[in-house]
Amino acid sequence: MLGVVLSVALSACAPGLAANPRYATDAGAHPQGAPQTSKQAPGPPAIEAPKNDLSWRDCTSRVFGAAAVDPIPGVTLDCASYDADLDPINGASGSVSIGVVRAKSAQTPADAGPLVLTTGSDLPSSVQLPVWLSRAGADVLAQHPIVSVDRRGIGMSGALDCRDLFDRQEMFEQAQFQSGDDPVANLGAVTMTATTSCTDTIAPGDSAYDNSHAAEDIERLRTTWDVPALALLGVGNGAQVALAYAGEHPNRVARLVLDSPLPLGIAAEAATEQRVKGEQAALDAWAKQCLATNCPLGPDPKGAVDSLLTAARAGNGPGGASVAAVADAISTALAYPQGNRVDAGNELAAAIADARSGNTNRLNNLINQAETLRQTDGQFVNSCSDALNRPTPDRVRELVVAWNKLYPQFGTVGALDMVKCLNWPSGTTPKEPHDLKIPTLLLGVQNNPIVGSEGVAAVAATAINAGSSNRRVMWQGVGHGAAIYSPCALPPVINYLKTGQLPQTDTYCPA
Template sequence: MLSLAVVLPLSACSPGLAANPRYATDSGAGPQGAPETSDQPAGPPAVEAPKNELSWRDCTSRVFASASVPPLPGVKLDCASYDADLDSINGASGTVSIGVVRATSQQTPADAGPLVMTTGSDVPSSVQLPAWLSRAGADVLKTNPIVSVDRRGIGMSGALDCRDLFDRQEMFEQAQFQPGDDPVANLGAVTMTATTSCTDTIAPGDSAYDNAHAAEDIERLRTTWDVPALALFGVGNGAQVALAYAGAHPTKVARLVLDSPLPLGVSAEAATEQRVKGEQAALDAWATQCVATNCPLGPDPKAAVDALMTDARAGRGPGGASVAALADAISTALGYPRGGRVDAGNELAQAIADARGGNTNRLNNLINQAETLRQTDGQFVNTCSDALNRPTPDRVRELVVAWGKMYPQFGTTGALDMVKCLNWPSGSAPAEPSELEIPTLLLGVANDPIVGNEGVAAVAATAINAGSSNRRVIWQGIGHGAAIYSPCALPPVLEYLTSGELPSTDTYCPA
C-alpha cells in the first residue's frame, strides 16, 4: 500500500521553477578534447555495502513506539552504537557514543549500500526515521537500507542531562513569569546558569558539539564501515551537517541530498528571522487550509490563535501556558504533522477550539510533545554550539519590539529565543565544500516553520561555487522536510540515489 501512496500524487507533480541555465546543463557536461584513459566508471561513486558491520540488535517495536508510529508490516529496525572521538579536530581526549538505527524491509537487497540520514539537532534522527517510513520513506528500502544517525548528546547518542529542572522549564517558558519588565535580562540570567552547568558537564568538550564535529562523527561511521563514500540525506540542521561533511571530505560523498537546508555560515539573527518568517507562512497556509476544510475554528482561525496568545501574555494562558509554550506547540504541530495533511491540521484546530472552550487536554498534549521533541539538553548544547555571530542583549531588545510588530504571532518569542545562546562559548562555521565533483539534490518547503524557505537558494549558490551541479525540488505544503512529508518530492530522491544523476529539471510539487 505504501507504493500506492507514492504513485497516486505524482500526476500533480510537475516540472516548474525553470532551471537556472548555469546549472541546468552542467550535470550533463563531459570532458572535452582527448578521450578518457581512466578505468574508473563515469559518474558519482557507487553506494557500497559496509565491509564491517556494526553490532545490530532488533529494536523495531521500541523505536516505532518512541516515535508514536505504528510498526510497519515487513519493516525491521535495528539499533547499534559506535564510539567517536570527542574532539578529533582540536585533540581533546575521550569518546562519545553515537546511536544509529538501520531500517530494512523484506525487499531491501542484501548487498545494497545504505542511505545515511540525519536531522541534526532539530529532532532526533531516530524519531524522524519512523515518521518518514510511515509515509513514503519505506519506498527507499526497495533499493537501499536507511541508517539514521543521532547527533551527539541527542536521542540514542548518549542523551545529555545538564540543566536542572527549574532552568529547563524557565527556558522553555522564556522566563515569562519572572518579575520585572526586562524579559531579556530575566531569560539571560537563567541561561547563564544553564550554560555554566552544561559546559561543566561536557568539559573539556564544550567546543565539540557543533556541525563540524557532527560531520566527523559521520566520517567515523564511514571508516568503521570501510566504504569509499557515503550517500547522505540531511534534513534541516542535518543538511548543515551533511554540507559540513562534504566540505571536510568532498571525495567521500557518493550522493548529497539536502532537504530544507541552511548555509553553514548563516548568522544566528538571520537564521532566526528565516525561521520566524517560516512560522508565519506556515500559520497562514494552515489557516487557509483550515477554512477550506471547514475546521472547528470557523472563518478566522488566526483570530483564535491570537486570542489564545493574548490571554497567555496576560498570564491567562490555557492551563497556565506561556506564550513561548503555545508558539512552540503550534510550530511543532505544523512542522512535524502526525497523520494526513488535513487530519493533522484539524487536530491542531480542535486543540485550539477546545482550549478556548476551557478543555486544555489536547493543547497540553501538543505542548508536552513539543517540549519533549525539541527542547532537550542535547538540543540546547548543539544548537548553541552552532549559533554564529550572535546579537548583543540590546540588539535582542530591539528585535523583540521590531519583530513583534512585523511577525505578530511568532516575532517576540523568536527574538527571545536567541537569548538562550548568548552566553555559550563562541564557535566558527565549518569550511564550505570546494571541488565537489558529485551533483547535489536540493529540496525545500514553501511553508517551513522550523527553518523557513530561504536556505535552498543560498545553498544552491554554495554548491555552484563548489563546482557541483544541482536541481531543486520545492513542495508548496506545510512541514519540515519535503521528502519526509510530500510523496511528490520523493521520486527525484529515489532516482538520484539509484543512478547518481539529477532530474532533468527543477520540480514543483503542489501542497
C-alpha cells in the first residue's frame, strides 16, 4: 500500500543554509560536533515515560498487514485508544475516540519516554508508522518507543463515513464525466451535498476537526500520561498539528521535529500551488531517474505520462479512469515509494507502460491505493477544516486555465481540488508558537509531491519569531518525509532526541 507557495516575505527573514553545510552521504550521517552533556543547565525538558499509561493490546500483525509491510523481527506494535473532548475550544459537549499505536523493540529501554508521531490528515499515522519502521525508523526504538496518533475521524480514530458512494466517487474523479462545460460548477454541486452530509454527521463538532483541535487531542494524551512535556515528530500536515500544539502549549514541548512542514497560516491557494510545484518537481526527478536506469518507458518517460494524462482528460483513460484518478495515482506513488527508489520508480514506469499497451491492472492498483490512502471521508473533513482563505469559484476557474499552462501535468487537477472545500465552514488560523524555549529541528524534501519544498523556510522564520533556534536537514530525493524515506536524514533526528541539541550545521542528504 505504501512502501506512498509560501515563498513570501517570511522567507526573506528566514535564515539561509548555514555556511559550509555538511554534505551527508548515503552511508548515513553522524552527530555533528561535540554533543552537549545532559547535565548542562538550563536545557530542554527530559522526555519522560508515562506515569499513567494507556491500556495497550498487541496488534503487530494487524497494523503491519494494513500497511502492506512485513513484520519486523523483534518489533512489536500495541494499539490503544483514549477519549478526547469533542470541542474544548468552543465548548461543544461530547467526545471523540483517538486511536494510537505504540512501537517497541527488544532494545527499547523500559523507562524511556515516547516519541509522538503524527502525519495529520495526509494519511493515517498508524499506516505511516510501520512503513517508517520497515525502512530506518526502527533505529529510533533503541532509545524511545514511538507512539503514532491518528487524527480524529481518520484511521483508528473512529474513521468517518459521511459521504454516499456516488458523492465520494464523483469527488475523486472531480466530476469529470458529468455533462456541461463548467467543471467548477459540476464539482461544486457535488461538494455542496457532501459538505452538508458530513457536517450533519459530525454535528455539533462541525468546527472541531482542524489543526487546533488535533493539537488538543495530543494535549489530552499528555495529560493522560501525566508527563510534563512531549517529544513531537510531525510530518506534512502533522507538522502543522505539532506547530499548533507548540503555539498553545510552548512549555509542554520537550522536542520539536518538523518534517516537510507547512506554515500554520498558509492560504489554500498558496498551499495547493506549492503542492503542485512539488508534484511537477517529483515527476521531473523521476523521469531523469527513469532515463538513467533504462526504465520500461524508453527515452521519453515524461512524454509517456503526458500521453496517458491527455487520454484520460479526453475520457479515454485506462479502464475509464478520470484524469484526476491517474494524476493522484502517480503523485501518490512518488510520495510514498515502496522499496528502494530505483525499484519503486521502475514499478511506476511499468504500470504506465502496461496501461499504454492496454493492460491496466498495475495502474488500477495504484489508483485504488491512492483513493484508499488519501481520499477518505475523515481526510475530506480534516483537510477542509484546515483550508484557510479559500479562493472563490471564479478564482478557481482562472487558476484552471493559468495552472494548466504553468504546470501541465498536475495544474488543472490541483486547481479543481480546491473546489472540494469551498462550501466547508471557514476555520481560523491556529496560534503561532511564542516564547518557545527549545530548539526546533526542520527537515525537508527537495521533490515532495504532497507539500512541495518551500514550507521549510517559512517555518524556520516562525521558529525564529518564537525564540527557537533551528537547523535544517534537506533531502534531495523524491517522497513525503525526509526522516521516513532517507536513512541519511534520521541520525540528526536521533541525536536531537537524545541530547536536545541541534546539529552544528545544516545537513544535505543526497537522493
